[in-house]
Amino acid sequence: MSAALPVGHHGVKTLVVEHHRGTAIHPRAAQISQRTMEILRTVGVEQIVREKSDEQFVQDGAIMAVETLAGRELAYFIANLNEGVRDVSPCERVFISQSLLEPLLKTRAEALGAELRFATDMVSFEQDESGVTAVIQDRDSGRTETVRASYLVAADGAHSRIRHGLGIPMRGRGVFSNSVTIYFRGDLTPLLRGRNLSVIYVNNATLRGFFRIEKPLDRGFLARR
Ligand SMILES: Cc1cc2nc3c(=O)[nH]c(=O)nc-3n(C[C@H](O)[C@H](O)[C@H](O)COP(=O)(O)OP(=O)(O)OC[C@H]3O[C@@H](n4cnc5c(N)ncnc54)[C@H](O)[C@@H]3O)c2cc1C
Numbered sequence: 001m002s003a004a005l006p007v008g009h010h011g012v013k014t015l016v017v018e019h020h021r022g023t024a025i026h027p028r029a030a031q032i033s034q035r036t037m038e039i040l041r042t043v044g045v046e047q048i049v050r051e052k053s054d055e056q057f058v059q060d061g062a063i064m065a066v067e068t069l070a071g072r073e074l075a076y077f078i079a080n081l082n083e084g085v086r087d088v089s090p091c092e093r094v095f096i097s098q099s100l101l102e103p104l105l106k107t108r109a110e111a112l113g114a115e116l117r118f119a120t121d122m123v124s125f126e127q128d129e130s131g132v133t134a135v136i137q138d139r140d141s142g143r144t145e146t147v148r149a150s151y152l153v154a155a156d157g158a159h160s161r162i163r164h165g166l167g168i169p170m171r172g173r174g175v176f177s178n179s180v181t182i183y184f185r186g187d188l189t190p191l192l193r194g195r196n197l198s199v200i201y202v203n204n205a206t207l208r209g210f211f212r213i214e215k216p217l218d219r220g221f222l223a224r225r
Helices: 004-009 034-042 046-056 098-111 161-165
Strands: 015-017 062-066 073-078 115-117 120-127 132-138 144-149 180-185 197-203 208-214 219-224
Touching: 004 034, 004 098, 015 120, 034 046, 046 098, 098 115, 120 161
Parallel strands: 015 115, 062 197
Antiparallel strands: 062 073, 120 132, 132 144, 180 219, 197 208, 208 219
C-alpha cells in the first residue's frame, strides 16, 4: 500500500494484492522517520497521520531502557523523539501503530486510484520483455485470475516468495529473535512517574523485550523474547 501511494500520486494505476483479509490487526512498526513523513506529506496523508498519532501516543517521548518499569533506568538512547532533528525537515518523527496507519494508507491509496484486493494470493508470475504476467487467487472462492502489468513490486515481506522465485538469496543475519506480543490493560501512571516514554526496553535476568504504552496510559503492549 505504501508503494501504491507515490506511484498513484504520479498517475500510475496499481493493483495491490494482499493475502490477509484486511489491514494489520497487530501494532507492529510504530516509529515513523522524518523521511517517511516527508513521503506521506507528498502524497497527502501527513496531517491525518499526525492527528491519529497524537490520539494514540503522547508525542516526543523517549526511547530508553530500564531494568524494570518500576525500577532502575539503564539508558536513554533518545531523550525526546524530535530533539536535535526538528529543524532539518518540515516534518517531525511520530509514533503510530501499523494497525492505525494502514487504514489511512488504504484510504489514500484508493483515492489515488489503486485497486486493493485483500484475501488474495499471488500464486505465480512470469516476466517478459514488456512486463509481468501474474496469476492471483481469491482465497475464499479459489477463483484464479491472470493479470498483466508493466512492473511487479515485491512487497511480500521477509519470506518473499517473489524473491525466492527470482533466485535472490537472503544476505546478512537471518532471525534476530522470536518474540510474542502481549497486549494488556492496566493503570501505568504510577510506574511511569510522569516520564514521557515512547519505547521502553526492559533488560533483566527474566525479561528482555520492549513496552509501548498508549494514551491515556492505561494500555499498551509488551513484545518479549
Ligand atoms: C512488534 C513489532 C514492532 C516493530 N516496530 C518497528 C518500528 O518501530 N519501526 C520499523 O521500522 N519496523 C518495525 N517493525 C518491523 C516492521 O513491522 C516490518 O519490518 C515491516 O512490516 C515489513 O514490511 P514489509 O512490507 O516488508 O513486509 P510485511 O509487513 O510482512 O508485508 C508483506 C505482506 O505481503 C503479504 N504476502 C506475502 N506473500 C504474499 C503472496 N504470495 N500473495 C499475497 N500477499 C502476500 C503478507 O500477507 C504481508 O501482509 C516491527 C515489527 C514488530 C512485529
